[in-house]
Amino acid sequence: MRTSKRWLAALTTTAIVGVASAAQAEPITIEFWHGLGGDTGKALEKITDGFNESQDAYQIKPVYKGNYTETMTAAISAFRAQEQPAIVQVFEVGTATMMNAEGAIYPVHQLMDDQDVAFDEDDYIPAVASYYTTTDGEMLSMPFNSSSPVMWYNKDAFEAAGLDPNQPPETWSEVAEYSRKIMDNGYECGFSIGWQSWVAIENFSAWHNSPIGTKQNGFGGLDTELVFNNDLVTRHIADLREWQQEGIFQYGGRRGESLPMFINGKCAMWLNSSAYYGGIKSQADFEFGQAFLPHYADVEDAPQNSIIGGATLWVLRGKDNEQYQGVARFFDYLSQPEVQFTWHQDTGYVPITTAAYELAQEEGYYEENPGTDTAIKQLSLNEPTPNSKGLRFGNFVQIRDVINEELEAVWSGDKSAEDALDSAVERGNQLLRKFERQNAS
Amino acid sequence: MLKRVHFKHPVLPYLLVAPQLAVTLVFFIWPAGQALWQSMLVEDAFGLSTEFVWFENYLALLSDPQYLNSIKVTVVFTVSVTALGIGSGLFLASMADRVIRFATGYRTLLITPYAVAPAVAGVLWLFMFNPTVGILAYLMHGLGISWNPLVNGSDAMVMVIIAAAWKQISYNFVFFLAGLQSIPRSLIEAAAIDGAGPFRRFWTVIFPLLSPTTFFLMVVNLVYAFFETFATIHATTSGGPANATNIMVYKVYRDGFEGLDLGSSAAQSVVLMLIVIALTIIQFRYVEKRVEYGT
Numbered sequence: 001m002r003t004s005k006r007w008l009a010a011l012t013t014t015a016i017v018g019v020a021s022a023a024q025a026e027p028i029t030i031e032f033w034h035g036l037g038g039d040t041g042k043a044l045e046k047i048t049d050g051f052n053e054s055q056d057a058y059q060i061k062p063v064y065k066g067n068y069t070e071t072m073t074a075a076i077s078a079f080r081a082q083e084q085p086a087i088v089q090v091f092e093v094g095t096a097t098m099m100n101a102e103g104a105i106y107p108v109h110q111l112m113d114d115q116d117v118a119f120d121e122d123d124y125i126p127a128v129a130s131y132y133t134t135t136d137g138e139m140l141s142m143p144f145n146s147s148s149p150v151m152w153y154n155k156d157a158f159e160a161a162g163l164d165p166n167q168p169p170e171t172w173s174e175v176a177e178y179s180r181k182i183m184d185n186g187y188e189c190g191f192s193i194g195w196q197s198w199v200a201i202e203n204f205s206a207w208h209n210s211p212i213g214t215k216q217n218g219f220g221g222l223d224t225e226l227v228f229n230n231d232l233v234t235r236h237i238a239d240l241r242e243w244q245q246e247g248i249f250q251y252g253g254r255r256g257e258s259l260p261m262f263i264n265g266k267c268a269m270w271l272n273s274s275a276y277y278g279g280i281k282s283q284a285d286f287e288f289g290q291a292f293l294p295h296y297a298d299v300e301d302a303p304q305n306s307i308i309g310g311a312t313l314w315v316l317r318g319k320d321n322e323q324y325q326g327v328a329r330f331f332d333y334l335s336q337p338e339v340q341f342t343w344h345q346d347t348g349y350v351p352i353t354t355a356a357y358e359l360a361q362e363e364g365y366y367e368e369n370p371g372t373d374t375a376i377k378q379l380s381l382n383e384p385t386p387n388s389k390g391l392r393f394g395n396f397v398q399i400r401d402v403i404n405e406e407l408e409a410v411w412s413g414d415k416s417a418e419d420a421l422d423s424a425v426e427r428g429n430q431l432l433r434k435f436e437r438q439n440a441s
Numbered sequence: 442m443l444k445r446v447h448f449k450h451p452v453l454p455y456l457l458v459a460p461q462l463a464v465t466l467v468f469f470i471w472p473a474g475q476a477l478w479q480s481m482l483v484e485d486a487f488g489l490s491t492e493f494v495w496f497e498n499y500l501a502l503l504s505d506p507q508y509l510n511s512i513k514v515t516v517v518f519t520v521s522v523t524a525l526g527i528g529s530g531l532f533l534a535s536m537a538d539r540v541i542r543f544a545t546g547y548r549t550l551l552i553t554p555y556a557v558a559p560a561v562a563g564v565l566w567l568f569m570f571n572p573t574v575g576i577l578a579y580l581m582h583g584l585g586i587s588w589n590p591l592v593n594g595s596d597a598m599v600m601v602i603i604a605a606a607w608k609q610i611s612y613n614f615v616f617f618l619a620g621l622q623s624i625p626r627s628l629i630e631a632a633a634i635d636g637a638g639p640f641r642r643f644w645t646v647i648f649p650l651l652s653p654t655t656f657f658l659m660v661v662n663l664v665y666a667f668f669e670t671f672a673t674i675h676a677t678t679s680g681g682p683a684n685a686t687n688i689m690v691y692k693v694y695r696d697g698f699e700g701l702d703l704g705s706s707a708a709q710s711v712v713l714m715l716i717v718i719a720l721t722i723i724q725f726r727y728v729e730k731r732v733e734y735g736t
Contacts, residue, residue: 069699076701080488097701101487252573253591254681260573398700408682411592427507434702437492438485 027052027059030326031085034062035071035311036145039278043346051333058326060087068094068311069397075316079104084316086323087330089144091311092131093396096218098314099140100394100439106315106324108331109138115328123335123353127305127379131390132312135219141312142331145349147275148306148375149199151191151294155287157268161185168269168291172239175269175294179248182268190248191269192258193240197403198309199271199293201228204236206388207293209301216386218393222436226393226428229421232299237417241410251411254404273309274375277348290371292378304388306378310349341365350376394435399428473714479707486701498708507684508692508709515667515688518602522666525606527658530613531651535643537614538621548618555611559669563676566604590678594685597678601686604677605670613658620654621647660724667717689713 036044041064048060065071068091075088090098098105112119121129121139128143155165161181169175179190193199205212210232215224243249250267252258262270263283271293280288295302313334315327333339340356343349345365351357357376360366366373384390393399406424409415415423448454480499483492502508537547554562569577572589581588590597624647632642648655671690674680680687680695687695689709697706 073698073701076486097486101485101489103489104487251592254679257591258573264573266573395700395702398696398702401695401699405681405683408592412594412682414594414683434483438483439490 027057028322028326029059029061030087030323030330032060032062032087032089032313033065033071033075033085034089035065035068035091036089037064037067040145040275040347043343046346047334047339047343050339051330054333055329058329060326060330072097072397079316079318082318084318086319086327087313087315089311090141090314092146092309092390093400095132095141095312096392096394096396096435099134099392100222104317105140106317107138107140108142108315109140111315111324112328112331115325117328117332119332123355125350125352125354125357125376125380127384127389128308128350128352130384131308141314142334143352144311144313144334145275145343145347146308146310146312146352147273147349148308148379149195149203149271149293150274150374150378151291152262152270152272152276152280153289153291154262154265154268154284155289157182157185157187157265157286161187165287165289168289169294170292171297172236172294173297176239176243176248179243179268183247187266187268188247189250189261189267190243191271192250192252192261192267194253194256194258194270194272195309196251196254196407197400200236200240200407201233201403202391203293203306205233206305206307206390207295207303208232208299209304209385209387210299211387212391213393217389217391219386219389222394222432222439224393224432226399226425226432229418229425232296234417234421236296237407237410237421241417244411251408273348274350275310275348277372278346290374292374303378303381305381305384306375307388307390308350308379348372348375350379393428393432394439395431398431402427402431476707476710476714479703480711482704482707484703486703494704498704499712501705502708502712507687510684511687511689511692514598514684514686515690517598518605518670518686518688519663519666521602522606522609522670523659523662525602526609526613526662526665527655529606529610530658531617531655533610534614534617534621535647537618551614552611554608555615557608559605559608559672560676562608563601563604563673566600566607567677570600590682592682594682597682597686601670601674601677605666605673608673609662609665613662616654616658617651620651624650656724656728659728660721663720664717667713 032048034041034044045062048062052059063085065074068089071088072090072094075084075090078084109119109121121133121137124139124143128146129139131146132141132143133139151168153168158165158168158178161178161184163178163181169178175191182190202212205228210228210230211217212228213224213226215221218224240249244251250258250261252261256272256276258267258270259272259276259279261267263280265286274290277290292303293306313331315324335353337353337355337359340351340353341359341363344351344356344360351360360373382388403424406415406420406427410417410420481493481495481497483494483497484490533551537544537551540547557565567575569575570588570590572578572591578588588596590600628646628650629642632646637645668690670688671694674686674688674691675694678686680691690713693706693709693713696702696709700706
């Protein structure tokens with residue numbers, strides 16, 4: 001019915017105005033591949049629907065392509081087959097791969113400039129913007145869903161153990177101490193961790209202002225080397241192993257598989273992304289809170305600031321100018337404070353522009369939902385240093401696999417923290433050399 | 442002896458095999474050739490810069506402890522899946538063969554798992570064995586067995602072997618049952634009259650007569666364990682923990698599709714292809730000679 005009406009309208013318009021305007025009748029479809037399923041995927045569709053209804057010329061078509069890794073590789077294979085979408089969502093660890101594919105990507109700052117759409121990089125929160133800009137300060141991809149790891153904790157468990165539910169532990173020794181008290185009160189474990197490389201190595205290093213790799217964590221060039229097998233990280237992994245043997249810490253999988261341990265009330269604390277807010281809120285039947293990541297009290301610069309995870313939107317080359325005009329308008333729409341605020345509320349991702357953060361404060365969102373600003377507070381705790389503005393290593397998807405494997409060898413007792421980290425760095429460096437060679441121009 | 446047929450027209454025989462040749466060319470030779478070509482390249486993910494490196498990717502594999510580990514894991518996994526799948530299939534088939542009442546019902550139930558997709562089977566077992574929410578893990582903890590496939594490599598291996606073999610048992614069951622039913626009753630009765638107990642009858646009469654079936658199933662199960670268990674691994678352990686279940690097919694996927702290292706991934710798939718060719722040749726040249734096909 002709709003089509004026939006539109007056709008009729010087009011016919012009428014053609015009759016009156018002339019042939020030229022008939023082309024305007026059908027909006028231009030722009031494909032947008034993403035890796036967000038479930039509730040987050042629905043929240044994303046709410047945004048694209050909002051854009052599609054706001055004007056007639058363009059239609060953004062979101063396509064779910066599986067998890068982040070699958071989405072990224074699907075886009076790359078599509079590019080090789082010249083069937084690529086105009087926009088693809090790529091997770092933060094794919095940044096180096098994308099930015100080195102100069103012939104394939106259309107940098108966002110250039111796109112906005114070419115399409116005459118206003119775009120100011122200073123609108124974005126520094127911890128987010130710095131991750132995706134070149135050393136010259138040019139933004140390569142469009143920030144979209146950024147998160148940061150936080151410490152989720154079970155307030156009921158704290159109360160039962162005689163701890164103040166509004167005073168979560170701040171240091172690692174407190175985490176251990178509180179855990180013991182909580183476990184004396186019938187809980188099975190103190191805390192668990194998800195995305196261990198991101199939480200226990202990448203963010204742990206940034207939080208303590210310690211380098212993950214040379215050359216400003218890879219920002220300074222492809223000839224970077226990993227250095228996270230230092231005393232600080234080794235100490236942390238060794239501590240975790242000890243706490244694991246004591247039963248305080250329990251490992252529950254590489255991504256978010258340990259979520260049930262927290263939601264079922266088995267472990268009282270959980271270190272993982274702030275983007276689990278929606279999931280925890282709908283499933284946990286206890287009072288929970290969000291707190292800053294713990295730090296070691298004797299490390300001078302800690303806490304510094306945490307680094308982001310999540311994804312940005314990359315534009316791929318090989319499309320018509322008309323499509324790029326639509327992409328630019330869509331990006332402009334995305335950065336509107338209202339749109340960002342809605343997205344922040346629906347998902348738990350941080351508001352990526354200063355204006356959206358201020359809007360959330362004005363609306364009293366954080367008073368009504370205490371703790372939901374934890375991630376953004378962590379990210380903007382201090383001005384990012386070369387050690388804490390993020391990381392940009394090639395082949396980092398594989399390097400994270402390596403780190404996962406080596407850490408699992410620690411948890412199973414096959415390797416000491418020192419051996420595992422040395423071997424992770426050695427294997428990671430081989431992958432960095434491979435990337436350097438593959439991308440040598 | 443086959444009769445030799447002569448075609449008068451010189452082109453006709455070629456025309457007759459042309460469709461088969463075309464299919465082989467398009468679906469086997471061409472992709473295999475591409476894999477061979479790709480395996481000698483070092484390339485970035487988008488294919489924007491390419492370097493030809495001869496056999497460097499293969500040499501890198503040989504000196505990669507992760508790859509050697511993956512070979513070891515594959516051998517353990519394949520042999521276990523095949524043995525468990527064939528053993529259980531044979532056991533269930535010989536039990537079902539004796540059942541007269543409700544036989545169809547039992548058989549249908551036993552055959553059902555084969556219809557389950559590998560990924561679904563994997564997730565099913567993953568849930569049952571999950572240390573936090575799984576029923577089997579709960580029972581085992583109750584019995585005092587420490588079980589954690591997320592941390593312990595051998596636990597994870599046991600889990601994927603069970604998940605992979607469980608799916609294949611039904612298939613083996615069907616073939617063994619058919620094999621058992623084609624054995625003449627008179628042979629078994631004769632052995633019984635001679636005083637052979639059920640166990641002896643099985644090993645000296647029934648099992649040898651089943652050898653063609655067993656041989657066929659061995660080939661099928663080996664190929665299954667080698668190539669089709671990808672989804673099971675992907676859905677349960679993703680090759681972890683610490684690479685304990687990273688079988689070769691899974692490593693090809695991980696390095697190629699996740700790591701975007703197409704050169705190394707292609708080299709691994711070429712190695713895999715050679716292994717399968719070798720396995721097939723060995724089986725048909727040596728093992729098959731020991732098999733008695735009934736008359």
